[in-house]
Amino acid sequence: MSSRTNVSCLHEAKRVAIFGGTHGNEMSGITLVNMWKQNSAEIERNGLLIKPFISNPKAVKKCTRYIDTDLNRAFTPENLSAPDVEGLLYEVQRAKEINRMFGPKGSSDAYDVIFDLHNTTSNMGSTLILESSTDLFNLQMVHYIKKAMAPHTCSVLLNEHPQLKYSTTRSVAKHPIGLEVGPQPQGVLRSNVFESMRTILKHALDFIEFFNSGVEFPPCTVDVFRVQERMDYPRDTNGNITAMVHPHLQDCDWEPLNRGDPMFLTFDGRTILYEGANTVYPTFINEAAYYEKQQAFTTTCREILSANAIRKAFK
């Protein structure tokens, strides 16, 4: 069978948004988007409409993650269909606005791609976040970016967990893609993190330009880390944490954690071991924003996804 028969023909991706400031204290995305709003030469590509956009301007102004509630959890069907009344939470109101501008979510009018730029305090390096294992366009794009970034690594986190998946800002687009780069403290800009993010965006836009010009991308595989479980800190009956991430686990994002490996260190010096049966690959280890979400790290398992060849459908 010739490979021709297996080429999936996908719609052109003309409308692309780049969001920064979904969280108002994650400075790389905010700074890049503000820069590109002033001068967009760097992100312009043939035949593409590219919109750099600050998604939570009030939170950016205060340099805080959010005003009333986490915008990156707010794109639920209930919120998006809520009537426009006075007194809505700021981020719910903003989610509705973003849905009107870039969506409606799930409709053919929605933007083709939204890149949502985030920073983490965890030592995750550069990470692309996918919400679906079957989005061929995104899988091929991620494959292209990983190859273009080599020898630097760019990990892929896949969150399609039925309970742990959340309603992200980028989920308004047909092809939602998150970019998480760390470690960078909240409210701080680090040049290495800023430059990695900028380079990944460049490769991503190049991919879309090639795709729209009719280039065919051959079948590929993508190594991903699939979200498995949320691990909370040990807590007392008042909900206060009683232990910290163990020094042997701290900064070891994406490295295997085996049964019997140290996980937490209590304030009185006791080590708490990982007791799960299977080897997992922790990520978002000691993320500052996740203390309030009862999350010390996320466990993932490794998986290899396959994607068909793709090219643009000719009308």
Ligand SMILES: CC(=O)N[C@@H](CC(=O)O)C(=O)O
């Ligand atoms: C540290 C951080 O904000 N992480 C993002 C991950 C994502 O975009 O899916 C979040 O929790 O919304």
Ligand SMILES: [Zn+2]
């Ligand atoms: Zn974020």
